[in-house]
Amino acid sequence: MNVGGKNLIEINNLTKNYGQYKAVDNVNFTVKKGEILGFLGPNGAGKSTTMNIITGYISATEGTVKVDGFDVLEQPGEVKKRIGYLPELPPLYMDMTVGEYLKFVCNIKKVASSSQKDTLDKVMNAVKISDMKSRLIKNLSKGYKQRVGLAQAMIGDPEVLILDEPTVGLDPKQIIEIRNVIKNLGKKHTIILSSHILSEVSAVCDRVLIINKGKVVASDTPENLSKRLSQSNRMVLRAKGPKQEILKIIKGIENIKMAEIQGVREPETVDILVEGSEDADIREALFYTLVRADYPILMMKSMDLTLEEIFLQVTNAKEENGHASNIK
Amino acid sequence: MLAILNKELKSYFASATGYIFMSFFLLISGIFFSLTNLFGRSPLYNDVLSSITFIFLFVVPMITMRLISEETKQKTDQLLLTSPIKVSDIVLGKYFAALGLFLATLGVTIIFPIILSFFGEISTGEILGGYIGFFLLGASFISVGIFISSLTDNQVIAAVVTVVTLLIMWIMDGIIMGMPKDRTSSMVFIGILVIAITALFYFSTRNIYMSIAISVIGAIGMIIVFLINPGLYDGIILRILGWFSLLKRHENFSMGIFDVNAVVYFITFSFAFIFLTIQTIEKRRWS
Numbered sequence: 038m039n040v041g042g043k044n045l046i047e048i049n050n051l052t053k054n055y056g057q058y059k060a061v062d063n064v065n066f067t068v069k070k071g072e073i074l075g076f077l078g079p080n081g082a083g084k085s086t087t088m089n090i091i092t093g094y095i096s097a098t099e100g101t102v103k104v105d106g107f108d109v110l111e112q113p114g115e116v117k118k119r120i121g122y123l124p125e126l127p128p129l130y131m132d133m134t135v136g137e138y139l140k141f142v143c144n145i146k147k148v149a150s151s152s153q154k155d156t157l158d159k160v161m162n163a164v165k166i167s168d169m170k171s172r173l174i175k176n177l178s179k180g181y182k183q184r185v186g187l188a189q190a191m192i193g194d195p196e197v198l199i200l201d202e203p204t205v206g207l208d209p210k211q212i213i214e215i216r217n218v219i220k221n222l223g224k225k226h227t228i229i230l231s232s233h234i235l236s237e238v239s240a241v242c243d244r245v246l247i248i249n250k251g252k253v254v255a256s257d258t259p260e261n262l263s264k265r266l267s268q269s270n271r272m273v274l275r276a277k278g279p280k281q282e283i284l285k286i287i288k289g290i291e292n293i294k295m296a297e298i299q300g301v302r303e304p305e306t307v308d309i310l311v312e313g314s315e316d317a318d319i320r321e322a323l324f325y326t327l328v329r330a331d332y333p334i335l336m337m338k339s340m341d342l343t344l345e346e347i348f349l350q351v352t353n354a355k356e357e358n359g360h361a362s363n364i365k
Numbered sequence: 366m367l368a369i370l371n372k373e374l375k376s377y378f379a380s381a382t383g384y385i386f387m388s389f390f391l392l393i394s395g396i397f398f399s400l401t402n403l404f405g406r407s408p409l410y411n412d413v414l415s416s417i418t419f420i421f422l423f424v425v426p427m428i429t430m431r432l433i434s435e436e437t438k439q440k441t442d443q444l445l446l447t448s449p450i451k452v453s454d455i456v457l458g459k460y461f462a463a464l465g466l467f468l469a470t471l472g473v474t475i476i477f478p479i480i481l482s483f484f485g486e487i488s489t490g491e492i493l494g495g496y497i498g499f500f501l502l503g504a505s506f507i508s509v510g511i512f513i514s515s516l517t518d519n520q521v522i523a524a525v526v527t528v529v530t531l532l533i534m535w536i537m538d539g540i541i542m543g544m545p546k547d548r549t550s551s552m553v554f555i556g557i558l559v560i561a562i563t564a565l566f567y568f569s570t571r572n573i574y575m576s577i578a579i580s581v582i583g584a585i586g587m588i589i590v591f592l593i594n595p596g597l598y599d600g601i602i603l604r605i606l607g608w609f610s611l612l613k614r615h616e617n618f619s620m621g622i623f624d625v626n627a628v629v630y631f632i633t634f635s636f637a638f639i640f641l642t643i644q645t646i647e648k649r650r651w652s
Contacts, residue, residue, distance in 0.1 A: 056571075092447040095650045117449040128444035130372075132379045144368030145448045189444065 045070045045197065045227050046091065051100035053086050053251075060086040061097070062251035070196075073223040075242030075259075076231035083251040084231040085125050088199050091229070092122045104197060118146075121195040125202055127186025131175035135166060135185055138174060139192065146193040160188040164218055180211045187218065198222060200230040204237060216241055235262075270313035271340040273299065274323065278332035280307040286330050292317040306335060366450070369458025370465070373432070377466055386427050387470045393420045398477045408485055410478045411495035415619030418499070418612070421506045422531050428466060429510025430524040432459045433642070437518040446650070456511070456642050460635075463507045471500060491621040498618025501631035505611055506531055508638035515645045537610040544602045551598040552587065554605075559583030 046068040053061040061083045068074050076084045089095045091102050093113045101108055107115040130138055139160065143153045161167045164184040169177060174185060183206060190198055203219065204212045219241055222228060232238050238245050239259035247255040255262075276283050280298055284307075287296045292314045299308040313319035320337065327334055377383030397413045433456075436442040445455050478492050509530055514523045533540070545551075559580055567576040590597055607613075614631070617624040 089443075094443055094447050114449050114451075117447055120447065122443070122447045124440060124443045126440045128439070128441040130376070130441060131439075132376060133372075137375075141368060141372050142444070142448075144371075145445065145450050147449060 043070055044068070045072075045105055046229070047101075047103040048087075048091070049101045049103075051087065051090060051102065052098050053083075053090060053095070054098045059251050061090070063100075064248075064251070064253050066246060066253060066256060068197075068227055068229060070227055071223075072244060073219070073228045073230070073242045075238035075245045076229065076248055077233065077235065077238050077245055078231075078248035079233055082248045084248055085201055086251075087248070088122070088201050088229065088231065089124075092120050092199055093117055094122075094124075118193075119195050120197045120199055121190035121193065123186045123190040123198075123200045123203055125205075127182055127189070129174045129182060129185060129189075132173065134171050134173055135161075135177070136170040138185065139188060142189045142192045148193050156192055156194075160191045163191060163221070164188045165214070179206045180208060183207060183211075183215070187215065191222070196227060198226045198228045198230075200228065202231055202233070204232070204234075212237075270294075270315065270317065270319060271310065272320070273308060273310050273336075273338055273340055274334055275303070275306050275308050275336040276327055276332045276334050277306045278330075283307055283327070283330075283332050284309060286326060286332070287311060287323065290319065290322050290326050292319050292322070303335075310340070366454040366458040366461075369445075369450075369455055370462045373459050373462030374465055377428070377462070382427060382431075383466060386424055386466060387473070389427075390420060390424055390470045391473060393417055394474050394477070398474075402477070402481055408481065408487065410481055410487065410492050411619050411621055413477065414495045414499045415615070418502060418615065419535075421503055422528060422535065425503070425506045425510045425531060426524040426527040428463050429507055429514050429527060430520045431514065432463065432511050433515040433646070434518050434520050434523045438520075442646075446646075452646050453643050456515075456639055456646070460508065460511055460639055463511065464504055467503050467507065468500065471496065471503075488621070494621060494623040495618055497623070498615055498627065501628060501635075502611060502615045502618075505631050505634045505638075506534075508635040508642075509534075512638045512642045512645070515642045534609050534611055537606060538613055541603050541606050541610065544606065546600045546603065548595060548598045551601045552591070554602045555587055555598070558605075559587070 044067040048064060048066050051061055051064040052059065064083075064087060066074075076087070078084050086095070090097045091104070091109065093109045093116055096110065101110075102116075103109070104116045104119055107119075109116045130141070133141065136157070139157050140153065143156060148156050158167070161170065164187050166181060166184050166188060169181060169185075174182065177185065183203065187200070187203060190200065200219070204215050207215060216237065219228065219230065223241070230238075230241065239262065242259060245255075245257055245259055245262055246253055247257075280301070284296060284298055287293060287309060293311060294314045295310075295312040297310050299310050302308055311319065311323065323337070324334060377386070394413065394417050397417050398410075401407055401413050401416065402410060433442075436445065446452070475496075478487055481487050510523075510527045513527045513530060514520075517523050517526070562583070563576050563580040566579055567573065611631070611634070614624070614627040617627060
């Protein structure tokens with residue numbers, strides 16, 4: 038991957054107000070040529086709004102967006118030529134067939150009519166919809182509609198692809214397929230994609246931007262983010278024996294910050310949520326202590342931090358340090 | 366623009382809209398042709414054209430209601446507005462598609478004067494003029510319809526508002542006749558107009574200072590005009606409402622007179638509404 042080239046997309050002080058409500062609040066970031074950037078954030082965080090502004094669908098209240106040096110307000114034509122956009126809801130005409138629709142997109146994206154056939158074959162192969170060419174779009178399943186939307190974004194071979202939740206509504210097999218398609222596209226294109234699923238972003242992206250309430254709260258590589266995840270020492274364990282007794286024993290172990298009963302899922306056992314202090318591995322201690330007490334551990338698994346918890350972590354860190362880590 | 370035009374024309378015939386429009390139009394014009402020319406034994410074909418103008422009330426909303434509202438509703442406008450074509454091309458493409466459908470339907474009705482020509486002499490020039498007037502009248506109504514379609518994302522609302530608007534334009538001459546001509550009521554009318562423009566500006570921008578400035582400028586303008594030439598106020602209601610009286614301008618055509626002023630008027634009228642449509646779509650991105 039050709040990461041590390043020049044800045045292809047530059048976003049400066051981007052703000053979008055809807056009346057009193059700030060959907061996007063002073064967002065700054067850059068995307069390098071060949072990079073795959075992930076937008077991560079809960080619903081309503083401002084991901085789609087930011088994407089809509091970059092593509093020129095709506096205008097910003099303040100701030101500038103430059104793609105390849107062209108300002109989206111001053112030279113919208115030049116910017117739009119360079120961007121392929123898959124919005125949250127794929128913009129499909131239900132009464133067209135897949136072939137007709139993609140041909141129409143070729144026409145409005147000004148693909149020369151001589152190369153239209155090649156373009157269509159190429160994009161339909163890339164997302165595996167060649168069999169669906171003469172089907173009406175309204176009769177396609179959600180997964181296939183999503184693929185047609187993706188194919189539409191690829192038409193005209195734009196330098197930048199902006200994909201708003203490209204895998205939403207797909208089944209697990211399709212998700213993996215689409216992710217692979219995106220990874221492949223990333224070899225030639227610069228991609229911004231949004232998601233509220235952490236694993237998806239970390240599987241595909243070179244860099245992740247976490248957005249919450251219209252603000253960028255962190256910008257990091259997926260590796261660093263997962264490091265942040267593994268620092269958390271929370272796990273759930275299921276042990277056989279009397280509840281209160283086990284809880285008491287666990288609370289007595291060194292480096293245990295918190296332990297609480299989560300409930301009983303199997304008879305004569307108890308599920309307990311345990312949190313160890315940072316930089317301490319409590320698994321061994323837990324195991325030996327409970328074995329010695331003759332309360333066998335039936336299950337032990339670490340708890341992934343949910344997205345909300347990462348937000349809390351990131352935003353808390355921000356308040357403590359006075360600034361977010363690594364914001365560019 | 367051609368891509369949009371092509372797509373809209375196809376979409377008229379992918380759904381029932383195009384067929385319903387054509388058959389309704391041809392049915393009504395056929396009935397009037399039979400009644401007036403064939404059974405009424407009249408050689409004046411332009412009478413048919415002028416008596417069927419009322420069908421615009423029903424068929425124009427039919428072909429314009431979904432043109433833009435549907436794109437907004439289905440979010441397909443995201444594709445159009447983020448692709449490298451201009452908003453003006455999108456709107457013009459849609460407008461010309463509706464005109465094309467209308468023109469094609471009108472083309473079929475040429476069979477009526479041809480039938481008529483078997484029975485005697487007909488004036489080709491007169492009929493051609495009548496057709497041009499009829500087409501321009503329809504084109505103006507379609508531009509109103511497409512503008513209303515850009516104001517809402519609901520086709521039904523677009524259709525109803527279009528019918529009501531066309532109806533008001535229809536009875537405009539009657540409304541004008543009932544309006545007072547004296548100076549005081551004219552000034553009151555202009556005052557209301559200034560307030561309306563200010564309110565419209567305020568609700569679309571929420572800029573209180575600019576709104577006040579606009580109303581102050583309007584008031585000062587009114588006073589200056591009153592001091593310099595109060596005669597300008599006489600009958601101004603009639604003149605302003607008269608701008609929207611399309612049927613009056615169409616009268617000459619049905620009498621067989623080719624009225625160049627009316628041609629210019631209809632074309633200007635259409636482009637004014639197309640322009641408003643483009644502005645509405647552009648503005649929506651800013652709110």
